[in-house]
Amino acid sequence: MKKGRYYRMEEKNHLQNDAGGAAEFEAGMIVKGIEISWTTWGRMRGERLITGPVSYLKAEGDSGFERIYSVDMKENQELEIPKMISLIKAGILPDSILITPMTRPSNLAEILANRGFVVNEQPPCILLYLDNFRENRYLINQYTISEVTKMAELKSWLDIINKNLFEGELVTTEQFGDVLRLDNTSFYLGFSEGRPVSTCMTISDGDTAILEMAATLKDYRCRGFASCLIRKALADLQEKGIRTVSLRAEEDGVGVYTRLGFKACFNRVIAFYNRKSI
Structure with missing residues (x-):
């Protein structure tokens, strides 16, 4: 122990x-x-x-x-x-x-x-003060981002989560649909040449928020897709007046978040x- x-x-x-x-x-x-x-x-x-x-x-x-x-x-x-x-x-x-x-x-x-x-x-667990965040709207060729609003889009979003985070269907599309319909959540889906390849979501409460479910398909990692998608989510939170964003990082993602300005707390x-x- x-x-x-x-x-x-x-x-x-x-x-x-x-x-x-x-x-x-x-x-x-x-x-x-x-x-x-x-x-x-x-x-x-x-x-x-x-x-x-x-x-x-x-x-x-x-x-x-x-x-x-x-x-x-x-x-x-x-x-x-x-x-x-x-x-x-x-x-x-x-x-x-x-x-x-x-x-x-x-x-x-x-x-x-x-x-x-x-x-x-x-x-x-890591934290970002959004006062220190400056969005860099750099573009990646043939990479686009959309906010998920429909169940069909949510299914594509969840397919990536199931493959990269859950290793199976831990939560159903209908269950995540209950969260999608909440006023304080935003789901993001990134596309490379039209194919869904990366995801994340945010949940806000007052002036703080949490970043969740950041994942990228294995064959599309290390191309800047995750950073681009997360920057978009953080910029949207900043526009809403959110001051701090936290998340529970995975080992292979710590470097991405550190470059975005997050600091490890414990x-x-x-x-x-x-x-x-x-």
């Missing part, structure tokens, strides 16, 4: 020792983005969203997202943590937990590792209980 101990101590100290409070603010904005994301997925059909000291999303059918995305136990930890673990092991709660510097208790990763969970550090941790190993 070396990673869990390191994460708990170092990240907590980093937030406490920041004289200007910037790190704590940024971590708070990222955690808010996580909440925006999961509560939005909770508006899909076939999803059950529960918020409280243990906030989670549970799929009620064969498709959908599942995760405990927030644990904030300020009282009765000695009773509530064993109860949560028992419900996870029984299959009543999702079998994975997202852990951030805002998670309470702060040693939850250690506790879970000692109770048979696999605990892994993930790529960083590495999230995922704790997973593998029932198949029982």
Whole structure:
């Protein structure tokens, strides 16, 4: 459990020792983005969203997202943590937990590792101040961008997501359609010579937003398509008065986001209980 101990101590100290409070603010904005994301997925059909000291999303059918995305136990930890673990092991709660510097208790990763969970550090959560963003409307030959508004376009968008992020149909077109119809979401689709090759979406709330589902088909990577598409999404957010944008980056995308002005704030941790190993 070396990673869990390191994460708990170092990240907590980093937030406490920041004289200007910037790190704590940024971590708070990222955690808010996580909440925006999961509560939005909770508006899909076939999803059950529960918020409280243990906030989670549970799929009620064969498709959908599942995760405990927030644990904030300020009282009765000695009773509530064993109860949560028992419900996870029984299959009543999702079998994975997202852990951030805002998670309470702060040693939850250690506790879970000692109770048979696999605990892994993930790529960083990152943040962009849009005041520092300057759109560069550079053009790529035969590359065009459109905002998804129709279900037929959404199917093409989801095909790319399924191939590159989910490795299968984790969420149906109809479920994502529920999100597409929300007023605070925007879906983007990039085309190379008329073929859909890249995707992303944004979800906004007040003056902050989260960037989600950025993906590019394998044969079309490293050509600037992802940067071009994300720049368009960020520029649209800037026009709406959004001030900060966060996302949970994948390892192979960190460089793209860094060049766009994002900064890494902390590495999230995922704790997973593998029932198949029982």
